[in-house]
Amino acid sequence: MATRALIFDFDGTLADTEAAVLRSWQEMFAGHGVELPLDVWHTVIGTQNTAATMFKLLAEQVEDIDPETLRPAMRERVHELLAEDGPREGVLDYLNEAARRGLALGVASSSSATWVQGQLDRLGLAARFTAVETGDRHKPKPDPDTYLAALRTLGVRVCSGFG
Numbered sequence: 001m002a003t004r005a006l007i008f009d010f011d012g013t014l015a016d017t018e019a020a021v022l023r024s025w026q027e028m029f030a031g032h033g034v035e036l037p038l039d040v041w042h043t044v045i046g047t048q049n050t051a052a053t054m055f056k057l058l059a060e061q062v063e064d065i066d067p068e069t070l071r072p073a074m075r076e077r078v079h080e081l082l083a084e085d086g087p088r089e090g091v092l093d094y095l096n097e098a099a100r101r102g103l104a105l106g107v108a109s110s111s112s113a114t115w116v117q118g119q120l121d122r123l124g125l126a127a128r129f130t131a132v133e134t135g136d137r138h139k140p141k142p143d144p145d146t147y148l149a150a151l152r153t154l155g156v157r158v159c160s161g162f163g
Contacts, residue, residue: 133150
């Protein structure tokens with residue numbers, strides 16, 4: 001059976017957003033005199049629970065922290081760090097070759113639709129993807145729901161054994 005579509009993860013695959021997010025958390029923790037424990041970071045990166053877990057951890061280590069007052073500054077710092085970054089090396093080549101071959105393109109991410117769509121827009125890639133399925137609309141990875149939804153949106157029949 002010929003390949004008809006490509007489905008990409010977003011964070012860390014199409015764009016190196018994870019480095020900016022990690023750096024902003026490290027800066028926030030350091031700004032309050034504590035270190036971000038990377039073992040905890042690794043358990044939540046790429047999930048819907050990253051911010052909640054990080055804010056909870058910071059509040060446990062620093063007295064009188066109100067996460068809601070810190071959230072806007074955190075978002076602003078991430079966007080600041082990402083402002084100059086483009087797609088990861090090689091991504092445009094893959095997307096151009098996929099277009100040349102007539103392949104349908106999708107994104108399946110555990111991140112929120114607001115985040116993924118905003119970053120695709122920022123990168124100038126949004127129009128290249130017919131399907132953008134996210135963890136706030138489907139069970140996040142490792143569950144296959146986001147990938148299966150992307151396949152359905154792209155009109156690609158799923159082989160038996162994959163849902």
